[in-house]
Each structure stands twice: as structure tokens, then as C-alpha cells.
Amino acid sequence: MSAPIQHAGETRANRYRRRLAETVGRGQATYTPTQVVITRAKGCYLWTVDGRKLLDFTSGVLVTNLGYGHFRFEKLYREYARSLPRNAYNMLTPLQVQAAERLIKSLGYPKAQKMLWAASGAEGIQKAMWAALHRHPERPIMVATRGGFHGKKGLAGDVTGDASKNPNVRFVSFPMYEEHPPAYYQAELDGLAKAFPNRIALLITEPYLGAKGSFHPPKWYHPLLQAWCERHDIAFIFDEVQSCHGRTGNMYAFQTYEVEPDLVVLGKGMANGEPAAAVVGRADLIDSLDYGEASDTFSGNPRACAAVCATLDVFEREGIVEHCRAMAPRMLEGLNALRDQFDFIRRVRGEGLVYGVEMLDDETANRCVLEAYRGTGKLGVHFLGPLAGKVLRVSPPLVITPHQLQQALEVLTAAWSRV
Ligand SMILES: Cc1ncc(COP(=O)(O)O)c(C=O)c1O
Incomplete structure (x- = not known):
């Protein structure tokens, strides 16, 4: 068995990574070089066990389209599921x-x-x-x-x-x-x-x-x-x-x-x-x-059905699709600007709020995931491990705001200058 992933200075996270390696088979997840350890999530942000803040560019794995702890979703979900068996x-x-x-x-x-x-x-x-x-x-x-x-x-x-x-x-x-x-x-x-x-x-x-x-x-x-x-x-x-x-x-x-x-x-x-x-x-x-x-x-099962109804409610009441459509050109423009700035970015492909940023090679792609995670110290950007070897998936929660997107792009500009 290879050594567990460890990152300098992350005392708490490193302990969990070691314990995970001893208890859960690595086949459980795809390889992500950061192996981020999360204790809190809200909106488009994640907080690591060592107290760092990350902007989430994954939505889990394109799952939490409404972001984390969405107030209306959580409330409706509880109401739909109340009193029902699991x-x-x-x-x-x-x-x-x-x-x-x-x-x-x-x-x-x-x-x-x-x-x-x-x-x-x-x-x-x-x-x-x-x-x-x-x-x-x-x-x-x-x-x-x-x-x-x-x-x-x-x-x-x-x-x-x-x-x-x-x-x-x-x-x-x-x-x-x-x-x-x-x-x-x-x-x-x-x-x-x-x-x-x-x-x-x-x-x-x-x-x-x-x-x-x-x-x-x-x-x-x-x-x-x-x-x-x-x-x-x-x-x-x-x-x-x-x-x-x-x-x-x-x-x-x-x-x-x-x-x-x-x-x-x-x-x-x-x-x-x-x-x-x-x-x-x-x-x-x-x-x-x-x-x-x-x-x-x-x-x-009732919990799944409660979540389906609560999700549809939020989409209907909050114009999530329209928001995604409005954010799409900003995202594309931002990613294209990164491509123009960094030679190692070869292509940007996508639509709506799902993009692939193709890097020069697998090693560069993994470096980019790690440097995005380190970010500016105060704030990082969380990516999945590269797809198909060298493609970074960009898929933030659909509720990402223009300000949050701008923040993420600034972090990436700083972080990828170190690659
Ligand atoms: C297009 C597509 N189909 C099917 C699946 C499989 O879904 P699951 O992992 O929930 O079995 C995935 C998962 O990534 C997917 O992206």
C-alpha cells in the first residue's frame, strides 16, 4: 500500500488522512491530490479541518447544485420528510x-x-x-x-x-x-x-x-x-x-x-x-x-423524495436556471482569460456552469489542483482530481455569485503563477 496523502502544515487533516488510509480502501474514491478534509460547508464555500476556506468548484461531484446549507432547501426538505419513515x-x-x-x-x-x-x-x-x-x-x-x-x-x-x-x-x-x-x-x-x-x-x-x-x-x-x-x-x-x-x-x-x-x-x-x-x-x-x-x-425512499420536491421548489422559486445562464458568459470569459495568460492551459470547453480546462499534461494538471487549493493562503479553490489525466473540471454550485466567481478567478491567477 502506498503512503497516505499528506500536506505540510496540515496537522489535523494529515491525521484524518492517515486514519482513512488505515480503515477505508482507496478504491472508494477517485484520486484527488488535495484530499481535502472538510468540517463545514455553506453556500459555495468549504472550511477545512485546519481552518482554511475554499471556494468550491466541484459541487461535490456536480451534485449540490444549490450549494451547501441552502436555507430554503433545508427547510422544505425537513418539512417534506417530517413524520415519514426513512x-x-x-x-x-x-x-x-x-x-x-x-x-x-x-x-x-x-x-x-x-x-x-x-x-x-x-x-x-x-x-x-x-x-x-x-x-x-x-x-x-x-x-x-x-x-x-x-x-x-x-x-x-x-x-x-x-x-x-x-x-x-x-x-x-x-x-x-x-x-x-x-x-x-x-x-x-x-x-x-x-x-x-x-x-x-x-x-x-x-x-x-x-x-x-x-x-x-x-x-x-x-x-x-x-x-x-x-x-x-x-x-x-x-x-x-x-x-x-x-x-x-x-x-x-x-x-x-x-x-x-x-x-x-x-x-x-x-x-x-x-x-x-x-x-x-x-x-x-x-x-x-x-x-x-x-x-x-x-x-x-422518503428522504430522496423529500429532497427531490425541495430541489424542484427552489428551482421554481429562485430562478436557478436563469442564474446559471447569466453566469455562463462570465465564467467562460474568466476561464478564457486564464487560458490567454498561462501557456500550460491548452483548451477551455463547456457551457452553462460545466467546463473542462485542458492542461498541457497530467503533471501540470495535478500541480494546478494543488496550487489552487493552496490559493492565496486565506482562500483557495477546490477542484476534483483531473479528468482523463489532464482536464480540470469546473462545476461550481449553480448559485455562485459574480463576486464569488471573481474571487475564484483572482485566486487562480495568483495560484497558477506559481506553476
Ligand atoms: C453522465 C454520468 N452517468 C452516470 C454516472 C454514474 O452515476 P453514479 O456514480 O451515481 O452511479 C455519472 C457519474 O459520474 C455520470 O457523470
Whole structure:
């Protein structure tokens, strides 16, 4: 076992890092060189156990879109959950029905008819894929866009990345550095339809490649996938585990990319930190799963439903999406200014409040995470460990203010001058 992460001068945090290394397997989390130890969080700020303040550029992992300790969210969450059992697996609560109806309504397009709960993104993905596979048992083939991340478990893991151990999975290209004309992608799809006539059950894609390092496709790409699915009666599954609830500057990314998927999978931000996920879409697909075929212990539990309702309330009452949209150009301008200042920043990609800042190489990216954390001493900026080796993810809570953004950019200017 390698030595635990330690940082000079952080007596308390170092003790927790050592204790963690002795008790919890490192496979639990992805590598983040700071391994920040937090004892308090409020709004967009975090406080470390050694008393330092950080501006959060992660929202956990794009989860706490409303920031930490949001007054209205916390109050409503407590009210919704009051008096209810923490688990209601074999019972029905009015709250679950209300949360489901409101969630479906929030998607607001004709195919958003019915839903299934899940307790993590990967579970939601798996349930969506099961639904599509059950509807057409004679169709075993699953198509995924290359470079996606849909989770690590089960079928979600099978359609993640560039290659699969599952012999029924096929990949098609997703525009990344190289953007081919539409005919290129169309030819790949048509080749598959020809190779597997009436054998393809589903196509799954992400609105943008998140974990791969923020690649946001041209606006014609997803409609092209959708049209192909419609032509061949293939279920079009849109993985919005990361993009849901405002990230791209619309409530949902299918609105940003102008498609109407057969199934949309939601997760992360939909309950502002309470573990909850969902599949929403066509009733005939959802109903292809019979009693128990998509059941598990925690899905749709009262706390998750309370958090879903409280999150929707805050989005409705506080104009969170509009705020995100207003902050987007400021963020882009700020990140582009950093790119112009520092040679080691190679590219900035993103939309709404989700960006990838691509660095020269992996070592520089890790240095940048560490220097941002050290910041100006008084204030640092908290990042996830680099994605795809060298891309820093920028995804602050959607409630970040212009002042806080300015603060973060100033800290980064000072911190990255030391790289
Ligand atoms: C687009 C996307 N899909 C699925 C997942 C898996 O979600 P979970 O980690 O909750 O299983 C993630 C998580 O990062 C994601 O970003």
C-alpha cells in the first residue's frame, strides 16, 4: 500500500488522512491530490479541518447544485420528510407520488410519461437499459457513443468507455477533438443497422462527454442519433445523470440539445445531495418491467423524495436556471482569460456552469489542483482530481455569485503563477 496523502502544515487533516488510509480502501474514491478534509460547508464555500476556506468548484461531484446549507432547501426538505419513515420499501407514501408526478412534469415533453426510481446514477442507467431490452427481448444489441461515462456497475459499466467485455455492445463515434461532418456519423450508424437488422434494442449517449474531459457536441449531433433511433424503432436513452437540473443553462440538457429522448436518466443534482436517481420516459418502455424487476432497497425512499420536491421548489422559486445562464458568459470569459495568460492551459470547453480546462499534461494538471487549493493562503479553490489525466473540471454550485466567481478567478491567477 502506498503512503497516505499528506500536506505540510496540515496537522489535523494529515491525521484524518492517515486514519482513512488505515480503515477505508482507496478504491472508494477517485484520486484527488488535495484530499481535502472538510468540517463545514455553506453556500459555495468549504472550511477545512485546519481552518482554511475554499471556494468550491466541484459541487461535490456536480451534485449540490444549490450549494451547501441552502436555507430554503433545508427547510422544505425537513418539512417534506417530517413524520415519514426513512424507508418505505413495501409501503406507499403520498410524498413518493407527488415527487414522481412533479419530476415527470418538470421534463414537460410528450414522451415524459412514467418513471422508475433509482438510488445512484449507474442504477438508473441499468434500469433504463433493462426497460429497453425487456421491451424487445429478441434484440440483444446495445449501441453506445464512444468515450461516455455511464457508471461503473453492471450494464452501465458495459457501455462506458471505448470497448466493452459485453459481446452485445457496439460503439459509435462522438465528436471530440476531431469533428467530422454529419455524414460520417450517419454512415457508422447505418452500418450498424445493416449489420444487425431488427437486433438493436437501444442507443445510449451523454449530452456532452463529462468524465472524458468535457466535450460538447455540435447541435446537429444528438438530433442525428435520435432520427436514426426513430427510423429503426431503437430506444434513445439520454444520460442526464450529470447534466440534469440546470447544469447546461436549461433545466435539462435534452432541451439544450433539442431532442426528445425515449428515456432520460437523472441523478446527481436532482436531490441536491440526497442519493437519488430516476429514469423518466415512455410508458411502454417503463412498463416492460414487471413487479420487482427493477426493485431495490433504497430507490424512492422518503428522504430522496423529500429532497427531490425541495430541489424542484427552489428551482421554481429562485430562478436557478436563469442564474446559471447569466453566469455562463462570465465564467467562460474568466476561464478564457486564464487560458490567454498561462501557456500550460491548452483548451477551455463547456457551457452553462460545466467546463473542462485542458492542461498541457497530467503533471501540470495535478500541480494546478494543488496550487489552487493552496490559493492565496486565506482562500483557495477546490477542484476534483483531473479528468482523463489532464482536464480540470469546473462545476461550481449553480448559485455562485459574480463576486464569488471573481474571487475564484483572482485566486487562480495568483495560484497558477506559481506553476
Ligand atoms: C453522465 C454520468 N452517468 C452516470 C454516472 C454514474 O452515476 P453514479 O456514480 O451515481 O452511479 C455519472 C457519474 O459520474 C455520470 O457523470
